[in-house]
Amino acid sequence: MDKLEKLEAQSIFILREAYRSFKRCCMLWSIGKDSTVLLWLAKKAFYGHVPFDLLHIDTSLKIPEMITYRDQVAKALKLRLVVGQNQKALSEQQTYPNGKTRIECCKALKSEALNHTLDGTWPRRVYDYRADRWESYDHAEPYQAAIVGVRSDEEGSRSKERVFSARDERSEWDAGSQPPELWNLYKTEFAPKTHVRVHPLLDWTELTIWEYIEKEKIPVIPIYFDQGKGIRYRSLGCYPCTSPVESSAQTPKDIIEELVSGKFKNIAERSGRAQDQEGGGTLEQLRKEGYM
DSSP: OOHHHHHHHHHHHHHHHHHHHOSSEEEEOOSSHHHHHHHHHHHHHTTTOOOSEEEEEOOSOBOHHHHHHHHHHHHHHTOOEEEEOOHHHHHTTOSTTTTSOHHHHHIIIIIIHHHHHHTTOSOEEEEETTTTEEEEESOOOOOSEEEOOOOTTTSGGGGGOOSEEEEOTTOOOOGGGOOOOOTTOOOOOOOTTOEEEEOTTTTOOHHHHHHHHHHHTOOOOGGGSOOSSSEEOSSOOBTTTBOOEEOOOOSHHHHHHHHHHTTTTTSOTTTTBGGGGSSTTHHHHHHHTTOO
16 A cells, blocks of 8 residues: 555544444544545545534634535535534633633633533534534533544644543543553543543644545645635634735645645744744643643
8 A cells, every 4th residue: 555545544444443432422623624634534434424423613713714615515415513612702702802812712712612512511503414404402412532633743732642542521631641552552441531532644744635635636625725816725723813825836736746845844834823823832731721
């Protein structure tokens, strides 16, 4: 097998292990390239059917095209889409730039919203593809595990992750207490009330993600490509904190050529995400509190 086939086989194995091991399992879907590749792999792993909920945390500040794309894909692929949101923080404008720092905003709209949607204590909206309508629920049974499309190369704290990464019942993460994972032997049995994050893409890179998108012809959101203005998004997030990069790439092949050429050699993939720059180590602290 070539490198993409090996990565694909490994990720499919991890997805099946997660589904086998946890009765209540969901997959986080940020609408970005990584989680869209993860969705594609899930369809392959389960023969065209995605057997678990897709969970999206809606900050209400996402780039508008992302929400349009999310709803179109959920309908087309007949996905059970669950949307969580920190409605209290939004109604009280406890956000950036309304008096809160970017990190405080991320903690409220992402970490807290994710944790309480996972534990079932906050309201959620669910898309029923059969009736093509949204339904609202006040609470739900908690998820034991969440499948997440993070990669080791994307950001420093993510390189400390394991494939099956244990959190406590509040989804808090202790990076120093993770068990070793040797020879692709994964620990899938945990103490009661442990919440587990599963990372099938940990060994992928920005380059292999785009190579796989090109190989499989995976449809991704168009704002990853130059729309004639000489810019495109390299990493997606909330519009007050996310900036595009200068690029004329209009296809996955163009992006691959940019990456291979070294155009972004000294520029971090998340350099356009302003919250990452707000103080040293703050993103890792957010991740310890439940952030993706």
